[in-house]
Amino acid sequence: DVKVTQSSRYLVKRTGEKVFLECVQDMDHENMFWYRQDPGLGLRLIYFSYDVKMKEKGDIPEGYSVSREKKERFSLILESASTNQTSMYLCASSSAGQIYEQYFGPGTRLTVT
Amino acid sequence: QKEVEQNSGPLSVPEGAIASLNCTYSDRGSQSFFWYRQYSGKSPELIMSIYSNGDKEDGRFTAQLNKASQYVSLLIRDSQPSDSATYLCAVNRMNRDDKIIFGKGTRLHILP
Numbered sequence: 001d002v003k004v005t006q007s008s009r010y011l012v013k014r015t016g017e018k019v020f021l022e023c024v025q026d027m028d029h030e031n032m033f034w035y036r037q038d039p040g041l042g043l044r045l046i047y048f049s050y051d052v053k054m055k056e057k058g059d060i061p062e063g064y065s066v067s068r069e070k071k072e073r074f075s076l077i078l079e080s081a082s083t084n085q086t087s088m089y090l091c092a093s094s095s096a097g098q099i100y101e102q103y104f105g106p107g108t109r110l111t112v113t
Numbered sequence: 114q115k116e117v118e119q120n121s122g123p124l125s126v127p128e129g130a131i132a133s134l135n136c137t138y139s140d141r142g143s144q145s146f147f148w149y150r151q152y153s154g155k156s157p158e159l160i161m162s163i164y165s166n167g168d169k170e171d172g173r174f175t176a177q178l179n180k181a182s183q184y185v186s187l188l189i190r191d192s193q194p195s196d197s198a199t200y201l202c203a204v205n206r207m208n209r210d211d212k213i214i215f216g217k218g219t220r221l222h223i224l225p
Contacts, residue, residue, distance in 0.1 A: 042217035043157070043201065058212070090156055100145050100205055100213045104156035 023091030136202030
């Protein structure tokens, strides 16, 4: 069964902290994605990776960075958390041949105070 | 013009009736179209994909695509209360980076 897991369901951090969100998939997928979902704004792509150590910016990369050292793991890093980064963060993965058919993790609801 | 547009709803449909969800998109070069379902508090899950003009049926779900009108729809026959969710339309955007972009979703409520 397809499985994407995220390190935390809920996270509360303070402004200025460095925040790490982890995502692991067990489907041997090449592609991995980080989205944030906000009411009224929908799902927006932050970063994606199509291979180990490869990354590309999505629509809203400002304030974020990513790391992909192993095929199964994709990390989202908030270098200095700000209150406008309070959101639901969703990780997804897809195979090389079906890039658009994405499997999502359960999400991490991050609150920055 | 927004890249992917959906009516936010809520769309209320009696149990057993047909629910019709609509989506328009702006990129004429788009080739791949998807419907994701998202239950409240859960993450999106892919339920339908369609790549050619016409209809594609899968159980109670039918996706319809009209590229000339830049329109894609999802029909749910014999609607059940378990179909109550937000439905996200997603389209690949050939004019930029060929990633998929999601609409904001239509909230569907099936009335028992």
